[in-house]
Amino acid sequence: xxxxxxxxxxxxxAGWIVWxxxxxELRAGSARGxxxxxxxALALWLGMVVFYAPIEQVQGIVQKIFxxxxxxxxxxxxxFLLTAVGGVGFLRTxxxxxxxxxxxxxxxxxxxxxxxxxxxxxxxxxxxGHWWVWDLRLTSTLILWFIYVAYLLLRGLAFGSDAAxxxxxxxxxxxxxxxxxxxxxxxxxxxxxxxxxxxxxEGLPAEMGRTAGAGLVAFVLVFAWxxxxxxxxxxxxxxxxxxxxxxxx
Amino acid sequence: MAYLLAAYAVTAVVLVGYALxxxxxxxxxxxxxxxxx
Numbered sequence: 634x635x636x637x638x639x640x641x642x643x644x645x646x647a648g649w650i651v652w653x654x655x656x657x658e659l660r661a662g663s664a665r666g667x668x669x670x671x672x673x674a675l676a677l678w679l680g681m682v683v684f685y686a687p688i689e690q691v692q693g694i695v696q697k698i699f700x701x702x703x704x705x706x707x708x709x710x711x712x713f714l715l716t717a718v719g720g721v722g723f724l725r726t727x728x729x730x731x732x733x734x735x736x737x738x739x740x741x742x743x744x745x746x747x748x749x750x751x752x753x754x755x756x757x758x759x760x761x762g763h764w765w766v767w768d769l770r771l772t773s774t775l776i777l778w779f780i781y782v783a784y785l786l787l788r789g790l791a792f793g794s795d796a797a798x799x800x801x802x803x804x805x806x807x808x809x810x811x812x813x814x815x816x817x818x819x820x821x822x823x824x825x826x827x828x829x830x831x832x833x834x835e836g837l838p839a840e841m842g843r844t845a846g847a848g849l850v851a852f853v854l855v856f857a858w859x860x861x862x863x864x865x866x867x868x869x870x871x872x873x874x875x876x877x878x879x880x881x882x
Numbered sequence: 883m884a885y886l887l888a889a890y891a892v893t894a895v896v897l898v899g900y901a902l903x904x905x906x907x908x909x910x911x912x913x914x915x916x917x918x919x
Contacts, residue, residue, distance in 0.1 A: 698889040705893075744900050748893055755889045855897060862904045869911035 635846035642850045643707060646857040650715060650864075654734040657864045658872075664861040671858050674851035678704075678844070686844040698756035699841075704848035705749040708856035710812055712742020713781060715860070717809045720802035729871055732798050735805050736788060737863035739781050741856055746778045770818040770828035777815050780808045 649667070653660050682700045689696035719735025722728065753771070754764040765771065784804055791797030814821075819828055837845065 694883060695885050697886055701889055701893050741900075744896065748896055751892050751896075752889045755885050755892070759885050859897075859901065859904065862901070862908065866904055866907045866911060869908065873911055873914060 635842050639707070639846055639849045639853075642853045643711060646853050647711060647715065650738075650857055650860050651718065651734070653861055654719070654730050654864055657730065657733070657861070657868045661861065661865045664858055664865075667854060667861065668858045671851065671854035674847065674854050678847040678851040681844040681847050685840055687838065687840050689841075692760055695756065695759050698752060700844050700848045702749060702752045702756055703845050704852035705745045705752065707849055708745040708852050709742050709749060709777075710816075711853070711856060712738045712740075712745060712860070713777070713805075713809055713812060714738070716742065716781070716784070716805040720805040723798060723802045730868070732802070733864050733867040733871070734860075735802060736785075736867055737860045739784050739805060740863055741859045743778065743781045743785060744859070745852070745856065746774070746781065750774060750778060768828055769821060770815070773811070773815045773818045777811045780811055784808060 649663075653663065678700070682697055686697060686700065688694050715738030716735045719731045719733070719738060722731030723735060753774075757766070758764050784801055787804065788797065788801050791800075836842075
C-alpha cells in the first residue's frame with residue numbers, strides 16, 4: 634500500500650513535470666496546487682515523525698534522521714532521470730523547453746543529493762562513530778553528485794550556446810548510468826559496506842514504513858514544485874535574453 | 883538529540899533557502915521581462 638502510493642506519486646509528479654515543460658509559462662499556475670499539496674504532505678510527514686514513528690530501540694531517537702535521509706533519494710534519482718529525458722527530447726527536437734527541463738532536473742536533483750550527503754554523515758557520526766567512510770554506497774553517491782555538479786558547471790561556463798546544450802544533453806543521458814550503480818552499491822559491495830541495504834527490500838515495522846512513505850511522497854511533491862519553479866525561471870531567463878538581444882529592453 | 887535537530891534544520895534551511903532563491907529570481911525576471919504575446 635505504502636510503496637504503491639509512493640510509486641503513484643513519482644509517476645504523477647514525473648508526468649506532470651513533463652506536461653508542464655511543454656509550455657511552462659502558460660501552465661505554471663498549476664504549480665500552486667502542487668505547492669499547497671507539498672506543504673500539507675510535509676506537515677503530515679513531520680507530525681508522523683514526531684508523534685507516530687516509534688523510537689528505535691538500538692539507535693534511540695537519532696534513528697529518526699532516517700525519515701529525512703531516505704526521502705531525499707527518490708527526488709535525486711528522479712531529477713537526474715528528468716535530465717536524461719530532457720536531453721533526449723532536446724537532441725530529437727532542438728526545442729528549448731526540453732533543455733530547460735534537463736537543466737531544472739539536474740539542479741533540483743543536486744539539491745536533494747546534497748541533502749542526502751549532508752544528512753547521512755550527521756546520522757553516521759553518532760551511529761557509526763565516523764562522519765564518513767569510503768565505502769561503495771557513500772563513494773558512488775558522492776561521484777553521482779560530482780557528475781551532476783559538473784553538468785551544471787559546464788552549462789554555466791558555456792552559457793546558452795547550442796553546442797554546449799548538445800554536449801550537456803549527451804552528458805546528462807550518459808550520467809544516468811551511474812544511478813543503478815549507486816542503487817545496487819550495497820549488493821555489489823557484498824558485505825564490505827557499513828551502509829545498510831535498501832529499506833524497501835529489508836522490510837520495516839509498519840509505523841516506520843508509513844512514516845518513511847509519507848516523507849517520500851512529501852519530498853516528491855516538494856521536488857515537483859521546485860522543478861516547476863526552476864523551469865519557469867529558465868523560461869523567463871531565455872525570454873529576457875531574447876528581448877535584450879532584440880533590443881526590446 | 884542534537885544530531886537529529888541538526889539533520890532536520892539543515893534540510894529546512896537547504897529547501898527553504900533554495901525555494902526563496904527561486905522565488906526572488908522569478909520575481910526579478912517577471913518585473914524585467916515583457917509578457918509573452
